[in-house]
Amino acid sequence: MTATALPSQHTATRSRGGAFGNALGKLKKLFFPVAPTYLFMIIPAIVLFTFFIIYPMVQGMFWSFTNYVGYGTWHFIGLANYQAAFSDPTIRDSYGFTLLFAVVACILTNAVAMSLAIALNAKIRWRAGFRTIFFIPMVLSGLVVSYIFTFIIGTSIPIIAGVIHFAPLESDILANQHTAWLGIVFVASWVAIPGALIIFLAGLVSIPSEVYEAASIDGASAWKQFQKMTFPLLFPFFIINTILTFKSFLNVYDICVGLTGGGPGTATTSVAQTIFSGFFSGDYAYQMANAVIFFIITLFFALFQLSVIRRRGGSL
Amino acid sequence: MATQVTTAPTAAPRIGARRRRRMREGRVNWGLTIVVAIISLIVLVPLYFAVAMALKSPAQTGTGTGFNFPWPIHWGNFRAAWDLTNTPLAFSMSLLITVIAVTGEILVSSLAAWAIVRNWHHWQFRATFAYLMLALFIPFPVVALPQVKLMAAIGLANPFGVAILHIMFQLAFNVLLFSAYIRGIPGELEESARIDGCTTWQVYRKLVLPLLAPIAATVGIFAFLQSWNDFMMPQLITANPKWQTLPVIQYLFQDQFTTNFNVAFASYLMALVPTLIAFLIGQRWVVSGIMRGSIK
Numbered sequence: 316m317t318a319t320a321l322p323s324q325h326t327a328t329r330s331r332g333g334a335f336g337n338a339l340g341k342l343k344k345l346f347f348p349v350a351p352t353y354l355f356m357i358i359p360a361i362v363l364f365t366f367f368i369i370y371p372m373v374q375g376m377f378w379s380f381t382n383y384v385g386y387g388t389w390h391f392i393g394l395a396n397y398q399a400a401f402s403d404p405t406i407r408d409s410y411g412f413t414l415l416f417a418v419v420a421c422i423l424t425n426a427v428a429m430s431l432a433i434a435l436n437a438k439i440r441w442r443a444g445f446r447t448i449f450f451i452p453m454v455l456s457g458l459v460v461s462y463i464f465t466f467i468i469g470t471s472i473p474i475i476a477g478v479i480h481f482a483p484l485e486s487d488i489l490a491n492q493h494t495a496w497l498g499i500v501f502v503a504s505w506v507a508i509p510g511a512l513i514i515f516l517a518g519l520v521s522i523p524s525e526v527y528e529a530a531s532i533d534g535a536s537a538w539k540q541f542q543k544m545t546f547p548l549l550f551p552f553f554i555i556n557t558i559l560t561f562k563s564f565l566n567v568y569d570i571c572v573g574l575t576g577g578g579p580g581t582a583t584t585s586v587a588q589t590i591f592s593g594f595f596s597g598d599y600a601y602q603m604a605n606a607v608i609f610f611i612i613t614l615f616f617a618l619f620q621l622s623v624i625r626r627r628g629g630s631l
Numbered sequence: 632m633a634t635q636v637t638t639a640p641t642a643a644p645r646i647g648a649r650r651r652r653r654m655r656e657g658r659v660n661w662g663l664t665i666v667v668a669i670i671s672l673i674v675l676v677p678l679y680f681a682v683a684m685a686l687k688s689p690a691q692t693g694t695g696t697g698f699n700f701p702w703p704i705h706w707g708n709f710r711a712a713w714d715l716t717n718t719p720l721a722f723s724m725s726l727l728i729t730v731i732a733v734t735g736e737i738l739v740s741s742l743a744a745w746a747i748v749r750n751w752h753h754w755q756f757r758a759t760f761a762y763l764m765l766a767l768f769i770p771f772p773v774v775a776l777p778q779v780k781l782m783a784a785i786g787l788a789n790p791f792g793v794a795i796l797h798i799m800f801q802l803a804f805n806v807l808l809f810s811a812y813i814r815g816i817p818g819e820l821e822e823s824a825r826i827d828g829c830t831t832w833q834v835y836r837k838l839v840l841p842l843l844a845p846i847a848a849t850v851g852i853f854a855f856l857q858s859w860n861d862f863m864m865p866q867l868i869t870a871n872p873k874w875q876t877l878p879v880i881q882y883l884f885q886d887q888f889t890t891n892f893n894v895a896f897a898s899y900l901m902a903l904v905p906t907l908i909a910f911l912i913g914q915r916w917v918v919s920g921i922m923r924g925s926i927k
Contacts, residue, residue: 348753348755349750349753350831352830352831352832353746353749353750353831356742356743356745356746356835357742357743357746357747357756357759359739360739360740360742360743360763360802360806361759361762361763363739363795363798363799364762364763364766364799364802367778367781367795367796367799368765368766368769368774368778368799368800369765370781371774371777371778371781372769372773372774372777374777374781375773375774375776375777378776378777385780431667431670434663434666434667434670435667437660437663438658438659438660438663439659439660439663439664439667440659440661440664441664445667445668445671446918447911447914448671448674448675449671449674450910450914450917450918451674451678451907451910452674453856453910454856454860454906454907454909454910454917455860455903455906455907456859456860456862456877456878456881456902456903456906457860457862458860458862458878458881458882459878459881459899459902459903460677460903462881462885462895462899463677463680463681463896463899464677466680466684466697466892466896467677467680467697470696470697471680471696471697471698474695474696475696505673505674505677510921513918513921513922514922516922517922562770565770566770566771566772568772568862568863569862569863569878572862572882573882586772587772587775587863590772590773590775590776591772591775591776591867593776594776594779594867599776602776603776603777606772606773606774606775606776607773609772609773610768610769610773613768613769613770613773614768617767617768
């Protein structure tokens with residue numbers, strides 16, 4: 316370790332010891348011209364990341380052009396998997412459900428989280444206690460929460476609705492293929508709201524209270540204050556939340572498994588669930604093509620996210 | 632304090648101070664407090680429901696809504712769930728994965744981020760950074776099919792494999808958090824430590840790592856919540872059902888639970904309580920940690 320370089324000498328440092336051959340040393344100098352210690356810090360991350368994420372990614376893309384079923388022989392079939400995927404109603408429905416769910420849950424989560432953040436930032440009694448209560452769902456397992464709600468939505472609520480004669484909830488909404496997705500929206504939002512709430516609260520704290528005092532003295536109504544001050548100041552946090560929640564909702568899985576198992580029929584089968592069916596149904600290569608399509612959609616949203624963040628000059 | 636003494640020297644000073652503070656903060660908005668209290672029932676009622684169900688016998692539940700108060704309290708469900716699902720083993724597996732993931736995420740990503748930031752003037756390190764950021768665009772479902780095969784082929788279809796994948800999938804986000812934080816630490820500190828004879832490792836261990844504590848706490852909290860509550864990866868990666876985590880166990884025992892919902896709820900509760908207690912104890916940390924992570 317005596318040869319460890321001072322930061323100002325990085326480029327001049329040559330690899331130490333005879334372990335590296337001359338040619339190897341040159342190669343190393345080309346790719347990582349710094350003290351070996353830094354390489355020990357960074358190379359494990361690169362190697363593991365390549366092996367565990369990039370390698371399966373490339374492998375999956377490769378299989379998507381074949382008829383591989385997970386074992387045995389295979390041959391290339393070009394774009395046939397992709398063509399079939401685009402005309403497959405199961406896959407199309409899973410995208411329809413997932414996108415509809417993600418958009419609605421994203422709107423609901425953000426609207427509720429923003430209203431709650433404003434209420435929890437106002438002059439209410441037991442503010443810290445209420446905040447604690449509203450943060451709780453964040454730390455709970457989505458799957459277990461779904462199981463609890465399955466019973467409440469499927470058994471308890473219909474009984475209560477029957478007593479007060481509220482027709483829409485008298486039967487289990489999760490057992491109806493047209494309404495089951497609403498239950499998933501509700502539970503997914505229930506779990507996701509605290510995360511968004513924390514971000515909105517962080518945003519509200521950064522607004523100085525003098526601004527509001529000045530506005531009330533000038534006679535601005537509460538709604539005007541929200542419209543002209545709170546919302547514009549919260550807007551960057553609104554963007555962050557929209558992106559974060561939308562991305563996680565696109566990968567929805569455990570809440571569908573817990574609430575409906577993807578049913579009734581395939582009404583609430585998410586894209587992730589459809590892809591995983593490739594393990595069991597001999598559709599290995601076919602579902603890999605679906606995964607690549609899903610990747611391209613995710614990539615599209617991620618690039619959109621980056622461009623939005625860059626425009627407002629953030630660092631994330 | 633000085634003004635308070637001069638204005639209210641005769642009255643009881645503590646009451647005076649409190650009243651003055653109240654006045655400065657303005658009146659409590661009781662209307663809004665009631666609204667918030669009612670909305671908080673959306674969180675509290677399901678939790679009460681889970682507890683009430685877990686403390687009842689099937690006869691007490693009957694064909695009712697399940698909201699009735701559990702009396703007399705029936706503790707036997709916890710014992711039954713504990714034995715049926717082998718809770719201690721599942722708990723140990725969740726704990727094992729979480730501990731490895733939290734430690735691994737902090738170490739691997741802080742080392743990588745530090746090496747990258749301090750060598751930013753070399754294109755190789757900038758390229759490495761961009762390469763690692765690819766993971767931001769790759770969610771687990773996209774690579775799941777080949778990845779499960781890969782883990783099985785190299786003998787990692789077990790909790791260790793799950794923990795490694797947790798570290799890998801969070802790598803990009805964690806490197807991002809760490810590198811943003813490290814950029815704010817002046818390099819002169821490290822240089823002076825080197826002049827005093829520290830090697831690069833010693834600089835990292837004795838100087839950089841302690842300075843990274845706040846952001847490491849953020850990364851650790853995210854890692855804890857994600858690893859403890861994850862269902863997708865352990866379910867698909869771990870081959871042997873015996874080595875499954877707490878959430879997956881709830882899934883695997885669904886068929887047996889349908890005959891006795893009260894045992895099921897006892898089991899759900901045991902799966903939820905560890906994070907709930909951890910959160911209630913370390914709430915201030917968790918919330919400020921997440922705020923730090925989200926604003927960066």
